[in-house]
Amino acid sequence: MLKVKNKLLLVVGHDVAATFLAWVLAYWLRFNFAISEPYMQSMWNTLVWVVPLQTFIFWRFGLYRGVWRFASLPDLKRIIMAVGVAGLSVPVVLYMVHVPVAVPRSVLVLDPLLLVMVVGGSRFVYRSWKEHHLYRFADAERQPVLVLGAGEIAAGLVKELSRSKEWRVEGLLDDDPAMVGRLIQGVKVLGRVDELPKWAGRYDVHVAIIAMPSASHQARRRAVKLCSSANVKSMTVPAFDDLASGRVTVSQIRQVELDDLLGRDPVTLDEEGLHGLLTGQPVMVTGAGGSIGSELCRQIARFEPACLVLFELNEFVLYRMEQEFAEKLPQLRIVCAIGDVKDEARLDQVMCQYAPAAIFHAAAYKHVPLMEQENAWQAVLNNVLGTCTVARAAMRHGVKKFVLISTDKAVNPTNVMGATKRLAEMVCQGLQQEGGTRFVMVRFGNVLGSTGSVIPKFQEQIVHGGPITVTHPEITRYFMSIPEAAQLVLQAGLMGEGGEIFVLDMGEPVRIVELAKDMIRLSGFSEGDIPIVFTGLRPGEKLYEELLADDEHTLPTPHPKLRIAQARTADGVWLDALLQWTGSGEMLSEQEVKQGLKKWVPEYCSSKNS
Template sequence: MKTFLQNKALPKWIILIIDQIISTWSFALSFFIIRQFDFETILRGHFFVYSGIYLVVSVMVFYAMRIHTGLIRYSSTDDIYRIFTAVLMASLVYGAIVGLWVSPAFHIDSVNIYVVLLVNFFISSSVLIMMRLGAKALFYYIKRGSSGDKETVLIYGADSFAILVKQALEVSNAGRLTIAGFVDDNPNKIDKHIQQKRVYHINDIEKLQSKLHIDKLVILSEDLKSEARKNAIETCVELGIKVVTVPPTEQWMSGQLRMNQIQDLRIEDLLQRPPIVIENDKISADLAGKRILITGGAGSIGSEIVRQVLSYKPEMVIICDQAESPLHDLQLEMEEHYPEANLKICIADIQNFNRMYALFKEYNPQMVYHAAAYKHVPMMESNPSEAILTNVLGTKNLADLSMTFDVEKFVMISTDKAVNPTNVMGASKRIAEIYIQSLNNISAQPKLQDNVQGTALQQTRFITTRFGNVLGSNGSVIPRFRSQIEKGGPITVTHPDITRYFMTIPEAVQLVLEAGTMGRGGEIFIFDMGQPVKIVDLARKMIKLAGLTANDIEIVFSGLRPGEKLYEELLNQEELTIPTHHEKIKVSKVREYTYNKVLASINELLNLNKEGDELDTVKQMKKIVPEFKSKNSRFEELDSMVQ
């Protein structure tokens, strides 16, 4: 009993002895059955010779097949199969020895030994299996009796993977979990039983909750994108049933599920859409063997670009960022996962033209992914000069240098906040978009080359990708809500009607790479962001995912922040979209901008910014972007001054 409670395993030699006691007893019983329990005749015959030889053969076969090395409490169908095989092999070997050597040599043939072996096969294998199943049941019974809080769980699915999850949970969480059954939407499996557990329909979850008091739904993380599974998850969230995920079975260590691999379902998982299909061959042809510069490489989007770009085997990846610690962390991660990659880690500020010039000159990149930017709306509303220096001047520096050094493609990461901007941040990104668009036809105007220091025959293609919020990015609403929930609330939401588009970081970057590959220059690619999500609904779901209710965590509406608008847009009113071969990517049919005019306007903006007059600076931004109308901001008074 103590051994069971302390999770200690019996020594292998004891298991071997127990198996042989059972095997020999079974053989003797079979012998007695065939001789109709005529003990006097049996004991005066050759019973001990037959039994002794069988014991020797059985020990050798069981030892050779390592039957005694498995932990009895973890016995599975594979172990049952191995026992059947071992008993069969022992019978065949023993039969051959008796028939070919024992009977002819000692002239003993007083019993039909082959019938004895047949009866013994069924008795021995059955008892050996029952012993293991009984020991396993006893172990879990004792663990259940000795454990504290218990939880009742359902497992989504009724296939072989769900069965593996059931077995792994029984082993990994011995005594703490009661598995109520499986849930599935396959009508052929409903009301059937798998390993003594019933399969229920997903529509029965609510009934099961009231009847069995379900605590958790367990689901494989790779199954999250199925519509039926999403419905089951939504039902559980509404009922207050916690949803936990386990990784794909190939990620289990030594075939066993670890406790730290069982994770609570995150809101990011709940908002995921069907996987994006991209043309890897074309992207590979575009990136393989290239020198690629990624600015803002330590950020949430930039670091994911680094990860995905490295999978296409570029010649070199230059990672540029001014954030020292995140850049160091990324370097350690990449060195661990891509030890053969040629990485150049550069701490640099894109505002510093000379530093960026030196970087371009040293590494001569062929592709630039520009993800460096200031993106927090309220922060930039309070510090417009920094938004202009990084988002406008920084982008201009990189774009000009890309022309100077004949970069093949320049892909800029923009934002939905650049559409009809209501804040300084969005307007600064829109100005950056306008500038790189105007550069796309610069090669047709050789008289302007002195201004950008480019060569007369430069072929740089400037491409813009525009999308909304990404789940889990640095500073996004989801980590903030999660932190507020962990502290017991309240959750602060700016407005009950505020909505946002959301996309996961990996799928956003996948579309960036795809758009960069298909771009011919001058396009603004717009991504399908799915349906907008109300932020207050997002907060409520996160509360429920944490196993709490609205009574546990208060939601407080703090009011719109400076520059914030209720609804984000992905397209200007004067723009149209053109479909591409990828259903999730469209091209914005944008207005044409003349480089001379754009350059003059931006130079005036940069000069005003250098002088430090914020009102004149923002007024110039509104002149460059006429649709820029401030909301909930100190700059609203300027709208009437700019016509």
């Protein structure tokens, strides 16, 4: 406290001295440094009024609340306003107190100009000294970096890093020839981005920051490849949406992630419509502890439902969700209900007690190889019978909207998992009735980092030094981030009127081998360090995924990332026959399951691999 008071006294003392000096200099300049005796007396007699008056005005304008180290344009504006008021007040006060000496009019003009220069200039000189000299002593400890990009975001990054004790920007690289050689925040644009190896070697740089949040994912991938080839660690600034929203600042640099390279445009949601569907309503999510289910819960929580029912069979993941919501959203009422989607009595109990207005059914067995052998009948029971059990319970308890999370593997399925998810879609279509629960199906591909995804597997293999195993050099998959998938599920759930299958725009398919190479580079290795081994397609695995079956076509929707598939539907008679098969109580062999699936899903072909 004493230190703060001492600093304040120093600042006030500085400005008192500045007002004294400016007034004296105004007289000296007026008389060419040869002040005659009458005007010398005028100068000293008026100082006793001018200095206290100007100091008081400076105090009233808040000049002593600012911190010199961070002096900026708003501070300069405040100084100019204070000096302007002081300049007008001085002749008025001198006239009112009848000072018996004449003050030259040129002094009254020169004094405010000199005062702005002394008061404002000293503050900015101090800031410059602190920024450009005080940090210089630590240059040896600051890590040199290059910035890739020379746009507005890069300029902001260079400005913020100039005050950093960790980083020292040696230069910028940009592909615009007009920018090469220019200075941005005092730092030179050295050359093109593809010259990174040359400049990294010259300045002994081991880190490059990619400051291109609005660039295409191809441009970001190219930048990462250049960093890898130059043995330079690649980092990036936050996403453009996060910067624009003010949630983060440009100086919060981070490592490049897969999301940055896969390139997905942000999702635009009908916020008002979703508020109508979710806000103040009880909402239930099955499979709430899974990768998609948990993200759905997080996205739904943003719309403040009356309560959020987390229905999950796995005790541990449900506990983790409970802890997460208790920490981050303690005001939200959540219900952690352990239960099996095939348990009709438990479903009735939960729905009767909490009366959900909407159910998002994410519970399913999704791992293709595991469901293909040994567990085929369990996949049928969980994915088909479980969906039917939850859906019928929703109808009994007056649930308005039922949203089924489906998969692109349901299209022309070549595996048990895909065939059971196609049956789950048809179950919901068969249950759709006029005026009842509206069933909506949402079909999409792989999500980054989900349970069973190749991403965690590749990460583990990289940690252990490789090799990374890829089934086929040409195998491709569609990818989107978990938050994007969850947001589009909510949007489709809102738009669905009943019986539609929504297909998400998954963008361009990604070759898995390229994904593996990206992950190797992002981990700081080269393909020489972590080899890639091809193991052959696994049972039930396609070379590429489809979003539409051969006999399907789509209709557009008002949302650019959602289309409606015109698929073969089912009726009540078909559904009753299917449930006789799934509800027989028998334990069928893998061969019997696949023969049955071929009957119910004619497009299913278990021997098809591409």
